[in-house]
Amino acid sequence: MSKTHQPYDAFLVLDVEATCFQGTDFHWPNEIIEWPVCLVRWTDKDKNGMASTxxxxxxxxxxxxxxxxxxxxxxxxxxxxxxxxQVDDAPYFPEVMNRFSAFLVKNGLIHPATGERLVRFCWCTDGPFDVRDFVVKQCFISNIAMPHWLRGDILDVRKVVSGWADAMQGLPTKKATLPRRITPNITVQLRTLGLAPFEGRQHSGIDDTRNITRIVVELARRGIQLQPNTYIRPGRRWAWMGKSGEILEEYCLTHY
Incomplete structure (x- = not known):
């Protein structure tokens, strides 16, 4: 176990699930149907920001x-x-965001009135897709602005594990930034880090989130500094987007 200077005080690990039909891809207007988050904090961070647990x-x-x-x-x-x-009985996305905002307030992460961050926290996802694609699309479909506390500060865990594995194999550092034909899914990441196999049901949002959290905890234990490494564009557009909240059916696959 090696302590490293860690600039963030907390991490929000997220792995959403979304609507899909066989044959659709990330360009389709997927709607989020599960919002699971694990909040993790340091137990051993000292006054100099050094931590590992x-x-x-x-x-x-x-x-x-x-x-x-x-x-x-x-x-x-x-x-x-x-x-x-389960989805019929669930709240719509704007209400889920209100409830999650209350969760952040309860845990002292944001100000109850302004929503401003009270501590430095970073989102962690498996790949860039969850916030960069699914959340941006869902905010458009729901016709709401992306919450301030969701913008920026995103750590792509998959990218960190890939870079670490390359370094362990003695490959050039720049290779870790090159496009890969196959990127390691959660199961492969767990195996790469020598952790126990996937726990729970794969593609269950909460189970995926808990397993990604295991990976984040292990990366910290190994002395890897956890910092943002991907970005989002809240104003990104897809071909199916009309006016705010409007989905242009002619650009979508005709699946029902």
Missing amino acids: LQIVDEFRSFVKPTWRPTLSPFCTDLTGITQE
Whole structure:
């Protein structure tokens, strides 16, 4: 165990699940149907910011009711394990954001009135997709502004594990930044770090989130500095986007 200077005080590990049909890809207007987050903090951070031990201090999980395609496809249910009944009984995305904001306030991460950050916290995801793609699309579909506390400060855990593995194999550092044909999924990342196999059900948002958290904790234990390494564009546009909140059907695959 090696302590390293760590600039962030807390981490929010997120792995959303979203609507999908067989044959669709990241360019389709997916709607978020599960919002699971693990909040982790340092247990040993000293006055100089040196730390190595993270632990989960709280969790948040909510299913989300889709609006554009409210009926889940069999493919989506088989993949995620999320049932039609669970999303039918769930709040819509804006309400989930309100509830999650209250979760952040309860844990002292944001100001209750302004939403400004009270401590330095960073989002952690497996790949860049969760916030960069799914959240940006969902905020457009729900016709809401992306919350201030969701903008920026995102750590792509997959990229960190890939870079660490390359370094251990003695490969040039720049190779870790080159495009890869196959990037390590959560199962491969766990194996790469010598951790126990995946716990729970793969593609369950909360189980994926807990396993990504295990990876983040292990990276910290190995003395890796945890810092943002990806970016988002809240104003990004896809071809199916019309006016705010409007989905242009002619640009979408005709799956129902």
